[in-house]
Amino acid sequence: MLCLFIMVFCFSSATCSELLSRHRRSWVIDSFTIEEEHPGPFPYVLGKINIERDYRVMFDLYGEGVEKEPKGVFTIDKDSGTLYAHRAVDYEKNKLLQLKFEAVKTDLSIDTKLGVEIAILDINDNPPRFQKDLFEISVDEDITQGSHIQTMVADDRDKRGTPNSTFHYEIKSVSPSRPGTEFTIDSHSGTISFKGCLDHELAEMFTVVVEAKDHGDVVSLSSSSTVIIHIQDGNNHLPTFSGQTGSGKVKEDETGTSPLRLHTTDKDTPNSPAWRAKYTIHGDEGAHFKIETDPDTNDGILTVVKSLDFEEEALRELTISVENEAPYFSCEVKEKTPSGLWKVDTSKGDDPPLDTLKVIIEVQDVNDPPVFSVSVKEVVLEENAPIGTWLEKITALDPDSGQARAFVYKVGSDPAGWVTVDPHTGDITTAGTPDRESPHVSDGVYTILLHAVDDGEPPMTGTATLNIHVTDHNDNVPQLTVGFVDVCVSDGPSSTKITAFDLDDTPFGGPFTFELLGDVKGKWKLNPSYGYTAGLVKEPGVYSGPHTIDVKISDMQGQFAVYNLSVTVCHCSERPNCRGPRSTATTAAPEALAIVFASLLLIMCLLLMAVIMTCRKEFKPFHPSGTSGETFLPSNIENPGTDCKVPDNVLVGFIENSIDQSNWGGQHDGIKHNNFSKEMEQYFIYNHFRDHRREDMFHLHYNRNQATLRSLVANGHHQTHLREEMDTMNFHATLHAVLHQQLFSLQKKEGDLLEYEPQVYADEGDSDVLSELEIISLPDKDSYQKALNDLGPKFKQLASICKPPKIKN
Template identity: 25%
Template sequence: MPERLAETLVDLWTPLIILWITLPTCVYMAPMNQAYALTTGSPLELSRQSEELRILNRSKRGWVWNQMFVLEEFSGPEPILVGRLHTDLDPGSKKIKYILSGDGAGTIFQINDITGDIHAIKRLDREEKAEYTLTAQAVDWETNKPLEPPSEFIIKVQDINDNAPEFLNGPYHATVPEMSILGTSVTNVTATDADDPVYGNSAKLVYSILEGQPYFSIEPETAIIKTALPNMDREAKEEYLVVIQAKDMGGHSGGLSGTTTLTVTLTDVNDNPPKFAQSLYHFSVPEDVVLGTAIGRVKANDQDIGENAQSSYDIIDGDGTALFEITSDAQAQDGVIRLRKPLDFETKKSYTLKVEAANIHIDPRFSGRGPFKDTATVKIVVEDADEPPVFSSPTYLLEVHENAALNSVIGQVTARDPDSTSSPIRFSIDRHTDLERQFNINADDGKITLATPLDRELSVWHNITIIATEIRNHSQISRVPVAIKVLDVNDNAPEFAAEYEAFLCENGKPGQVIQTVSAMDKDDPKNGHYFLYSLLPEMVNNPNFTIKKNEDNSLSILAKHNGFNRQKQELYLLPIVISDSGNPPLSSTSTLTIRVCGCSNDGVVQSCNVEAYVLPIGLSMGALIAILACIILLLVIVVLFVTLRRHKNEPLIIKDDEDVRENIIRYDDEGGGEEDTEAFDIATLQNPDGINGFLPRKDIKPDLQFMPRQGLAPVPNGVDVDEFINVRLHEADNDPTAPPYDSIQIYGYEGRGSVAGSLSSLESTTSDSDQNFDYLSDWGPRFKRLGELYSVGESDKET
């Protein structure tokens, strides 16, 4: 194919090329624009034109050339002559050299530097590059100086039909509703051609269908695909394959072509009614099936798909419309028959239903074809089952008086076996509902009797469950609730509603209400409570009190006179008889305690004790409380003062009768041996190396025995007591034989060690184990003398 194309191009274009080369330059090369106008004439005219250009001070290009063209894809044994450059400054002396630069210069295009001929040395492709911009310049052969400014020109690549049409987005898919009318648009396709659309017919496309007739057609120029047959049925054929061709050169012979495929799918429309697979359906169901159970399924097939195949199911006729219902299953597209009410084999053994299936979504375009629905008959046979007993009532309500006799009949329940072969029934009480076993039931006839006495005031209602069991099949049982209401009888006498205690003021007035009381009755009469109040017969003429019945069924107690005196009588007891309105009426006697009290002028009770009567009249309870509080406060202050004073005067030394040897010292830390003798000095414990001098210990008897001091001489009269005491204190402080004042020592410093390694100085080998701790016995006379030091004469007392 390429060889034939090349031969055709050579045969077609060779004469034209020869003609173009041989024609005069002025004829072949038409001016491209006014600036590059062709200049011809004698040298004298050229000289004149140059002079005019110089006078106008304007340089005019002297090139004689035009826009050039070259065919694409052309190749031959020799380079292709594209065109020739020539300047009017060239007198033909061959002293001018032509230079070519720009797009493809030297690689695609070559120029003869002497003649100015331009050749294409490579095959060109317009689809890769449609034109080339080059620059030509004439220079002096010897000096290479430019004779005039460079000039640009364009070489355009002329198109040939070397590209076939292409469908870039293929293959294609499209849908169209079934039953569409003739000429319904399906889709449109587009092909592209890489050839030049403005040059010739290389890119002029014409479309046609190679495969897919007679169902579809295509517009040759617009490529719009339409239906060619009306009412195509999806149920007959759903998918079509169409082959489309695009041909260039306007569809003429010799043009190139490309093809693609289009898959057309017919979408569904509701043009088919539902149809039952069979006209009669048979189902059987036990009579004891649970309500709501699915009995069977019916299905109407529809050739349509999706929502067009959805159907609704209904029971439109039959003798079981009240017992059965049908629902639509959207997933399975069928109808489910369910039980609405209980079945009874003994009553009716079979039912006939007429069911209908109808399309939900109706297309009005096809409504004239007839009803989009279908009907079928369903027969349901009821099977016998062993059913449990059935009570005559779903619940029972019984009443009994609380004074009913034991074993008396309260009520009766009845039940039957609904099966055709009836079985005897036995009754029993569910003892989980009658834990106290207050009721019994006759197993044969279901009569309920009283087993224990009832008390309405303890429980008004009793709820029990009765069980009915078939004798032939103990697994068949039924239960029924029985509510027993206990009716009231008047078996409780009325009494005071609370523990009342009345207070009577000594300064009260006659006719004053002392207390208002009310009564209560545990019984519950139908017409409510009505109480009668009275005094005992022997107290009807009570000289102190009287009673008054109020409208609210309460009672007020009033004083008959004033001048009650709690000193004479502090307490009064008033018996009151309370009767109810029952049949027969019951009564009880309640005693009201009335206490005589002292009251303020406005009637506020202040005291009801007889002892309080001796207090001054007019002293209020608040004042008494304040006085009592002051007395308690004074007692607390006195106790605190005495306690503090006793602590202050308590001597610091050990009593004479105490044995110091009973004071055992226990150390919980390790001692420092002999150096513990200085442990009581805190400063020494903190810094044992900084002690100056020797400080004798005061908690043990020193090794050096001092002789007992002589008795102190009597103090002469007139001696300053202050000075004397200070001197004696100084002597006592510096006396190593003085007794210790502290028996427990706290050691903060462990010491630097002990040769014996003892934990306590009490166990040290250097300690004298035969020490005499009875050195306090010598201090008896000294304490006596110390007392004499504080005894001064009359003159000293004044001092």
């Protein structure tokens, strides 16, 4: 029980002690003040924190000014609680410092905690500062007094609302000093303006020093800034004429010349809008002149832009004024009042009195060209009028004297050579027969140009126009537009159109009357037969081919002409028109001609090869193995000998060396042959060389005959065996087959042949007249040897030289 009482007592005592301790720590925060920039000496006592205790406590201080920035400013005596300041502080950096105070018991327990505030007292240590130390601006010379020029702005870092941070503006100096100009500044806003007038010619620049000064109680601080004001030149001086240069003379009818150059002076800045001059011409009726400003000298250059007339006015008087590009202004101080703006006299934008100058331009007389009394004349002339018909008379006057002179009249332009003009009287007569259908007549009007030439220095020429209206006569007959037409073959009537025209105009032209002449009944008729186009109708009985029809065409006055109209009747389903093949042959002619020349060149090469190949020592055929349907040509590359005699078969080498593998179906009776017989060779040569008239046929058939020979040799026929079988071969049947094949090939390539006129043997339907055809004959075997004899002695001599030696078995 005693222990329980002791525990309750101790617990109650501890609780009461703790409650009393928390009550003592809830004191109001202490505050101190310190003046910024305190001069010392340091350290000095700032104050003391008093805590009454029956027991001993120690004091500690933390926060701004101790271990936080600004560090090292304050300390506290641990025993007495006295605060010390060790250095000066800046109000502009720290206006209030907040610290923490602690009282600690001997057992290191915290007895008391409280906050401490130290206020910094401001002093006037900052002058007002401008944004820049130098300002540079430009203003126009014509700006009016009181206008805003520049606003100065300054700032003071001292405490707001105190005399230390309150300041005003004032102008300390102005350079240069001019009596007609005074600069002012608003002390509160810092706005700079001026009184009076600005004059660029008196002062191009002003330097103004502005000061800002605060209202500190102990000391007043200030700073200054400089403002440079450039005065831009305005047009406050008018230009004046200072002289002129030039002849002042101009020839009549002359443009682009400059008779005068005017000079001016101006006190404003050169090459500025206030200096550059503008000139104006007064009294220039007809706008004959212009004046421009020389950009370098500012002179006025007077130029003639429209020709002058001496006879109209020999002297031209002009008035020229000058001003500047920039508008003129003026400013003059009348009174300097003690307050407010001064009294000044200004004029801006008003029309100032401009400087003017009168100039005289002398127009010099020159020889003017003659002037016709009427520049364009119209006359009427009948077509086919006789030569010498009088048309018109032309006259001209001299503008220099206003009277007629002895001019020479000429024809300037007469495309068809129809007229002539009397050089002295100006009478115009016809020199040719006028034709209304001439290509030089347009819409029935023929135009000529006439000239009148005076005897002045230099001679001048006047021009007039004469329009001749040519009346039409019926001197042209109707004409066909085209002289040939095509008509299609059909079971019923078919038609085409015939169109005519007449060079004459109405009523001597169309519509026309068409009429068919001759025996056309049942064959041809017209429907319609009147108008500008008639319909030609073919009856079913008219056969295909060319036809000629006589057509009579009459105009409205009965003038007519008869024409032979070529009509071609054809099957239109086969070709687009009846003249298609003719056009195709013409197109293919160059290609066919090229084939002919290529064939001739190939024949010459093969003949040369035949002669060379016969002059070999040994004739051995080459039989390749392992071929796939292809055969190599026999070849011998030995040099020919010199002991050759006339060979029994001269052309064997030619035949063998002029052929290669070809598939012609070279089999006869199921046996393959290697070479031709001698008679076959002679027959081949004979058929292609015996007659020069068949040279063209040779070019067409040569390649195919060569293919036939190549096929026989390539299929393994020997010469001896070939001779035996060719004797029994039906040679005529073979030749017929070859000719039939060639004919079939020509029919397929009909469009590629050269154009030629076919031989007409009989007209269609005319069975009474028989024409004899050419006889086609084939030579017999006896003529083979004749073919060789026809080759002549020169060929035999060549063969004797190139004969290969006989090989003995």
